[in-house]
Amino acid sequence: MADKIKIALYWGGTCGGCDVAVLDIDENILDVAAMADIVFWPIAMDFKVSDVEAMEDGEITCTIYNGVIRNTENLHMAKLLRQKSALMVAFGSCACFGGIPGLANVTDKKGIMEKVYRDTISTDNPDFVTPQPVIEVPEGTLTLPDLYDTVTCVDDHVDVDYFVPGCPPTTNLIMTFLGAVAAFVNEGTPLPPKGTVIASDKTLCDECPREKKEKMLTRIYRPHEIEIDREECILDQGVICLGPATRAGCEAKCINANMPCRGCMGPTAAVQDQGGSMLAALTSILNITDHEHELSEEDIFEIVSQVKDPLGTFYRFSMPKSLLKRSVTEKSGGK
Ligand code: SF4
Ligand code: SF4
Ligand code: SF4
Numbered sequence: 001m002a003d004k005i006k007i008a009l010y011w012g013g014t015c016g017g018c019d020v021a022v023l024d025i026d027e028n029i030l031d032v033a034a035m036a037d038i039v040f041w042p043i044a045m046d047f048k049v050s051d052v053e054a055m056e057d058g059e060i061t062c063t064i065y066n067g068v069i070r071n072t073e074n075l076h077m078a079k080l081l082r083q084k085s086a087l088m089v090a091f092g093s094c095a096c097f098g099g100i101p102g103l104a105n106v107t108d109k110k111g112i113m114e115k116v117y118r119d120t121i122s123t124d125n126p127d128f129v130t131p132q133p134v135i136e137v138p139e140g141t142l143t144l145p146d147l148y149d150t151v152t153c154v155d156d157h158v159d160v161d162y163f164v165p166g167c168p169p170t171t172n173l174i175m176t177f178l179g180a181v182a183a184f185v186n187e188g189t190p191l192p193p194k195g196t197v198i199a200s201d202k203t204l205c206d207e208c209p210r211e212k213k214e215k216m217l218t219r220i221y222r223p224h225e226i227e228i229d230r231e232e233c234i235l236d237q238g239v240i241c242l243g244p245a246t247r248a249g250c251e252a253k254c255i256n257a258n259m260p261c262r263g264c265m266g267p268t269a270a271v272q273d274q275g276g277s278m279l280a281a282l283t284s285i286l287n288i289t290d291h292e293h294e295l296s297e298e299d300i301f302e303i304v305s306q307v308k309d310p311l312g313t314f315y316r317f318s319m320p321k322s323l324l325k326r327s328v329t330e331k332s333g334g335k
Contacts, residue, residue: 004036008052010063010077011042012095013070016043028175036178040060065090068099069148069154078157097317097320098153098318099317103312105151107327161194162177173249197266199248203243222239247265263317273324274318275318276322
């Protein structure tokens with residue numbers, strides 16, 4: 001019988017959905033059990049950090065890291081697991097390009113603390129007591145991870161071999177990746193080139209079955225404002241769908257549910273900035289690009305202001321890896 005590979009799974013700053021996606025692979029879990037021993041998985045099994053520290057460098061075949069680098073513990077674990085692993089994988093939109101937690105880059109540590117511990121209507125905290133990274137109590141010193149001002153991704157700090165995007169990645173992508181690692185370890189089948197994104201190189205539009213007429217738009221609708229036709233391109237119907245700026249490989253999950261794509265697979269290799277790319281596509285079909293000289297600034301503002309929540313629409317999953325990266329804030333006490 002072939003040797004089992006050793007897998008570690010870790011969640012950084014994250015919702016936990018990527019861990020659940022690994023649990024949720026149905027009968028494929030039997031294939032995983034046959035090919036892999038799980039040697040660290042805080043959400044599901046009682047391993048300790050000291051177990052990882054005691055391992056040889058490179059002993060873990062593959063660490064699957066989901067979530068962002070939000071605090072000092074996330075970074076410490078990313079560095080430790082990198083040291084102990086032959087392969088490091090950024091798993092899920094958060095790990096690959098920031099995901100939903102990356103939207104916190106509109107503020108900083110001070111802003112988060114103020115909002116959560118003082119400025120919400122349900123908070124009664126007149127002395128503005130907040131969690132402290134170090135506190136002395138009679139029993140000794142207690143510590144907590146400290147938040148950074150800016151959300152970053154695991155490859156901003158350590159070498160990452162592969163990227164598996166999606167919020168969360170689909171079972172197909174998970175099994176494709178794990179199968180490739182097992183085939184490499186047991187049969188010597190070459191792995192994809194380092195840095196490969198385990199998904200399609202096409203855009204979602206390239207794989208979308210809907211009829212595209214590439215209409216010019218006069219109005220933008222939010223999904224609840226119209227009844228979306230199930231056959232026609234959603235963008236053609238005036239609802240913003242990020243398919244033109246998003247990597248394929250999710251099996252068009254949202255499109256099949258008659259909802260627009262929000263971009264969780266991130267940009268293709270040809271696109272540097274997913275939000276900028278979608279904004280360019282939108283200005284073109286809103287007839288702004290070719291008529292810019294005929295439109296006043298007010299006209300353009302009026303057209304574009306139909307997009308509610310532009311940041312959350314265009315950069316919902318990719319802000320930390322976008323050209324914007326974060327909004328400018330006064331420097332606070334964080335890092
Ligand atoms: S990619 Fe999505 S499912 Fe995975 S941790 Fe981030 S928010 Fe959760
Ligand atoms: S914009 Fe959306 S609905 Fe239209 S073709 Fe692309 S993915 Fe499909
Ligand atoms: S359709 Fe878009 S948002 Fe939905 S799963 Fe696919 S890439 Fe993600």
